[in-house]
Amino acid sequence: MAAYNKTDLERRMAGSIDALHHDLQGLRTGRASVSLLDPVQIEVYGARMPINQIATVSVPEPRMISVQVWDKTNVGPVDKAIRAAGLGLNPIVDGQTLRLPIPELTEERRKELAKLASKYAEGARIAARNVRRDGMDTLKADEKKGEISEDERKRHETDVQKLTDKTIADIDSLASSKEKEILGK
Structure with missing residues (x-):
């Protein structure tokens, strides 16, 4: 197993946000967009x-x-x-x-699309949590091998948790703004 690498975790967390951004672009909001056909x-x-x-x-x-x-x-x-x-x-x-x-969206279709946006966001949250789990597992393994001390592990775990919290907040923000856009609020 590889040693703890904060940059790699940041890259992977950013990847979950990028994937969500791409998924949300494909959701129709009643306005034409070239990304709709992506x-x-x-x-x-x-x-x-x-x-x-x-x-x-x-x-x-x-x-x-x-x-x-x-x-x-x-x-x-x-x-x-x-x-x-x-x-x-x-x-x-x-x-x-x-x-x-691009036809007008019916209220029912808007609700379906908002649910789909929520589903995409949950997938991104799960991806971010999986990255956090990998980071935590790597830290525990590094401590077990004697490569880092218990204090270092705890400090790095705090960093990983802060990174996860920020990523989840970004995911929630993206999903919320897309849902508002879809529902026309």
């Missing part, structure tokens, strides 16, 4: 590819996403992938361009 994977050329590798995604107006597909043979697979992504979007095909009108 989770969409298209089956083309015998592989699954993100949409930004086979098309240009833009937002020409607040409630419309435009997808300009580079190769006309990929228009069908892109249309199919967007419809199957569970985003509630129905593309309008116009040549090599797909227009995606």
